[in-house]
């Protein structure tokens with residue numbers, strides 16, 4: 266293709282609204298334009314890149330026996346009510362009514378629709394296993410859409426679903442997906458980690474997230490460089506750092522003291538002169554309608570995911586201020602476990618064995634000192650907190666690290682949640698009705714592009730992996746008024762094309778500096794510069810990522826690029 270005929274609206278300046286590199290560069294390089302908050306148009310270059318990503322995803326899904334389908338984005342409420350998720354999804358779901366006042370929604374995921382297809386068609390164990398997938402637009406009403414394509418309200422996903430007769434079958438489908446995901450992300454040129462995750466609103470038993478470490482990410486991965494343990498923040502189990510001050514010794518009775526206007530952990534720490542680790546943080550949560558008190562160390566945060574897992578609740582939320590007032594007789598900021606009746610108290614493991622700590626007194630503007638768990642109140646101990654910097658590895662005791670990351674893929678063992686609730690049954694070999702077991706598996710298509718930009722960019726633009734860049738090679742004749750430059754460029758262009766190279770000819774009548782800058786910005790991995798060196802029969806091959814320049818003869822250049830790209834395109838697809 267010839268650049269002079271293409272629509273590539275690059276910007277000279279950084280767009281003011283962009284917060285993260287991928288957002289800034291995708292806008293500047295003319296890949297995307299925003300239509301509304303969290304809603305983007307993908308222009309020519311983005312679409313080329315996304316189609317390459319989709320092709321890789323498709324090849325690897327087909328290689329594990331996946332069958333591609335395309336399901337509706339518009340769903341009737343009924344199937345979501347059957348699974349129980351019409352309520353659970355809350356405000357994250359785009360809901361609408363049709364002209365007959367029927368409830369509908371825009372699909373944010375497709376477990377319900379896939380299960381509805383399966384229960385209508387699958388009759389016998391002989392039809393199992395199945396892996397069905399689609400590449401389709403999803404919708405999520407994000408409360409705070411931001412960071413360009415990283416947190417959006419409309420996005421592309423590959424989602425697949427496995428149906429098996431038993432748990433061993435699901436294990437096999439899960440493992441196939443795990444391996445396929447590794448091949449997909451490898452071929453897309455990403456450095457990623459597969460971490461243990463919690464299945465959250467999806468239900469089910471086992472789950473892994475595929476994460477790319479980047480400052481732009483909003484998720485945290487907790488990992489141990491020493492032993493390789495890795496998990497997401499909500500799921501990670503670690504050993505808490507020791508408290509910053511020793512607990513007072515002795516069998517001291519709780520003692521009320523006045524803390525006027527001191528509501529937060531930090532304010533009470535400042536007021537008492539004792540570190541945050543000397544306090545218990547009281548959080549009031551509601552799990553499936555039941556109010557509970559959750560205690561963590563002052564400097565720790567509650568993992569709502571762990572809390573949900575421990576209570577087994579399908580819906581959890583912080584209590585409202587009026588609920589807190591009615592139960593405790595005080596407002597948040599003065600709450601504590603002492604003297605409570607008829608309320609389940611859950612305490613984090615880091616509070617076990619502690620003595621004489623500070624907690625709220627359940628009276629506004631008062632706290633208690635000398636509160637000892639197990640003596641002054643009786644909690645259930647669980648691992649309830651989020652991992653924090655300074656924690657030690659649960660496996661080997663060495664320090665863990667926390668890295669900001671972007672999630673690019675997620676796989677779940679769903680179990681029987683959807684097949685059971687939606688009535689999917691098949692006959693087994695004995696002619697008995699049984700419920701198939703399911704898995705679901707997602708990949709964020711734009712997330713792959715974003716993660717690649719976040720991973721590979723510099724001050725001049727993107728340096729995309731060859732497998733997903735909109736073009737593999739750009740040929741730049743230095744002076745378009747010079748027939749020698751233009752002829753050589755045209756010959757190189759044809760030679761590259763005949764070798765199957767995806768090549769762009771920058772035939773614009775612009776200064777070379779402008780053309781080089783644009784090529785650097787849009788992220789094409791290799792550039793051939795056809796200029797003065799042609800007098801000696803030579804051109805330059807420029808590597809966008811390393812900025813290394815190699816001189817080769819005009820005749821040799823296409824073959825050299827072909828070799829470089831063959832190495833960069835990644836592994837061939839395994840045969841199914």
Ligand SMILES: [Zn+2]
Nearest residue numbers: 489492658661
């Ligand atoms: Zn470790």
